[in-house]
Structure formats: structure tokens, C-alpha cells
Amino acid sequence: MSLPRAFYLRPARVVARGLLGCVLLSRRGRVLTAGRIVETEAYLGPDDAASHAAIRPLAARDLFYGPGGRAYVFRIYGLHHCLNAITGRAGHPGCVLIRALEPIAGARAMARRRGQAAASVGLTNGPGKLAEALDVTLRDNGADLTRGRLVIDRPPGPRGFAVGVGPRVGVTRAVDRLLRFWIRGNPYVSRP
């Protein structure tokens, strides 16, 4: 059961928290891979100096300023991909970066894509890693996350976890903003 569009039509920091525990699902032909979202970061509009809505307005404008519920995928350092969920109503830019997953299904396929012999914690504990594990590329930019080959489902069970809050990782601007959220104690979180 995928999250409804209305879930995404809220402020990025609210959606970022709400996505913890939800399940990211990728279908590639017969290959299905899925993982529980254990770490997210919120990026806001032009006021947020670290957000692509401010840094790369031309590239991201159409998606950021459109309605939430779509995927925003970009390439970083020429090597890796990062997967975001666009949030907010049309005209209210924002997005949530998916930073880490806990594998649920298709761990063997993930390991194969990652060039690893067997599944391990290192499979999806980082934004570039999970994108590679789920085969998320620029082709998925703009994809509808409520339907199709890349979707986010509701949490399968009750939410029994504590949420950690802290500054975002890796950014060089607006470093002091507490917009990173993670599931406390989960071993797949990228940084303790």
C-alpha cells in the first residue's frame, strides 16, 4: 500500500520524519528490491542555502516547485546518485533526501549491483549506496512515487522506534540546521 499523494503535500521536515519506517520499493523487470527507510534529511526552499532549490534553481525548479510525491534524482561528484522525494504543494518547494535503508527484499540483487559477494550493513547505509543497490538513476528523475516502478509504501507494522534529530551530513552551507532524522539504534544509519 503506497503512501497517498497527500502525505507529501506537507512541509519537508514533517515528511522527513514521517518517512522513517516506510518502505522504498524498486521494481526492475522481475527484480524487486525494497528497504525500510531509516535515515532522511529535509531540504527546504530558496531560504535553505544547502537546498538545490537555492543552489541549482534552473535544474531543479520544475520539480521543486511542482506538487510533492515525485522523485528528484541527481548525480553527485560525477559518480553517485542521490534519491529525494519532492514535498509540499505546488509553489512550495522542498524535498527529502533518503540517506539510508534497511534491506527487506532482494538483498541478493542489491549485493550484485553493489559488486559485493553477500549482503551486509554496507549495502544501503548511505545515499549513494542505496541508489546503486536499488538501481536508481537519472532515468527515475521526476518519477511518481505513489505508483510505478519506484514507490514508497506505508510502514508494514506499528511504529516502535525513537527518532534522532541532528545537523545534516556532508552539506557545506546552513550546517547548523537540525534537519536530519534517523531511527535511533538502527545499524543501517549512515553515521551514528
Place this chain on the structure above:
DNA sequence: TAGCTGATTGACT
């Protein structure tokens, strides 16, 4: 056209 930067990762000292 040329030059620069980055929401990262993995390999190395």
C-alpha cells in the same frame, strides 16, 4: 569554451 564545484564513497597512510 574553459574552469569550477559538490547532499559521496572507497582505498590508502
Place this chain on the structure above:
DNA sequence: GTCAATCAGCTAA
């Protein structure tokens, strides 16, 4: 702890 890989999109000219 340091550092290279590698490229889309911006910026300056």
C-alpha cells in the same frame, strides 16, 4: 586522518 574518481550544470569570459 587524507585523497582521487568523474560529470552535469553553473559561472565567467
